[in-house]
Amino acid sequence: MIRDDRSIVIIxxxxxxxxxxxxxxxxHLRRPHYDTDNLLEELYFAEQGKRLNFREIYAKLGKQRFDxxxxxxxxxxxxxxxxxxxxPRLPLLSLGGGAGDLPEVGHLLDGENCLVVLLEENPELLFERISATGLPSFLSDAEGPEEAFLxxxxLSEQRLVRYRDWAEFRILCRDRGQEEVALELLQRIER
Ligand SMILES: Nc1ncnc2c1ncn2[C@@H]1O[C@H](COP(=O)(O)OP(=O)(O)OP(=O)(O)O)[C@@H](O)[C@H]1O
Ligand SMILES: O=C(O)C1=C[C@@H](O)[C@@H](O)[C@H](O)C1
Ligand SMILES: [Mg+2]
Incomplete structure (x- = not known):
């Protein structure tokens, strides 16, 4: 059964x-949901007094300062x-896709405080999804789509090594819709 004294972190x-x-x-769980990309937008606004979305912040500051x-x-x-x-309710937190570049993130994801769950999907399918809305800054320096894919x-290979190390368990998404993936996750945590 799910423990109420831990937040749930999705990576x-x-x-x-x-x-x-x-x-x-x-x-489903009647818990609040936060996303690091949105929290980062709020922090940027609090510090700079300017509303930018996380993509704009990344493009403006560069990877190091964004991280x-x-x-x-x-x-x-x-x-x-x-x-x-x-x-009264500990939240769910979804992390930005680049969190896997930062070993320090792993030190914060202490199993006593949070249940860390990894969603895994085939990188080829993910690249298709990403390309559909235009390549993000971290891929836009590539010469063309093939180089961006490589x-x-x-990056995916390196990040997955960390993600698998941090996660208590993983869900293989296998191109299923978000509802179905969420349902499997719910069953795993309520077991
Ligand atoms: N299981 C899925 N099946 C089909 N499309 C999906 C699925 N999951 C996410 N998508 C699509 O991929 C895009 C990104 O979804 P979402 O923001 O939930 O992913 P994310 O992992 O939080 O992304 P990011 O790493 O950019 O924060 C959206 O357009 C969403 O509709
Ligand atoms: O995969 C990445 O490197 C990123 C993913 C987004 O969620 C953002 O956190 C940012 O655009 C970096
Ligand atoms: Mg997200």
Whole structure:
């Protein structure tokens, strides 16, 4: 049975469905849902007084500073959890796709405080999804779509090693819709 004293953190490669699955699950479990990309937008607004979306922030600041902001967001989240700031229901948190580049994130994902779940999907399918809305900044320096795909595959391999290490368990999405994936996840955590 799911423990109420842990938050639930959803991790995985870009566009594997972290945010949509977390949103569905949050409704079922009646827990709040946060997403690091949105929390980062709020932090940027609080610090800079300017509303930008996370893609614009990434493009403006570059990867290193974006990653620093992402770490601040995660530290704030777990500080708030430790101080009881999420009373009465601990939230679900979906992470940005680039969190897997940061080993320090793993130190924050302590199994005592959170249940970490990995959503896995075939990188080829993910690249199709990503390309449909235009390549994000972290792939846009590639010469063409083939090079961008190779870069994505290389990154995915490295990130997956970390994600598998951090996760308590993983769900293989196998091109199923978000509802179905969320349902399997729900069954796993309520077992
Ligand atoms: N299981 C799925 N089947 C089909 N499309 C999906 C699935 N999961 C996500 N998508 C689509 O992929 C896009 C990204 O979904 P979502 O924001 O939930 O993913 P994410 O993992 O949070 O992405 P990011 O890493 O960019 O934060 C959306 O257009 C969504 O509709
Ligand atoms: O996969 C990535 O590197 C990223 C994914 C997004 O969620 C954002 O966090 C940002 O665009 C970086
Ligand atoms: Mg997301």
């Amino acid at each position: 995985g490669l870009k566009h594997c469905g972290k945010s949509s699955v977390a949103r569905i699950l949050a409704k 620093q902001l992402q770490m601040s967001v995660l530290k704030n989240f777990f500080d708030r959890q430790h101080s009881g700031g999420f009373w 870069k994505f595959c290389r």
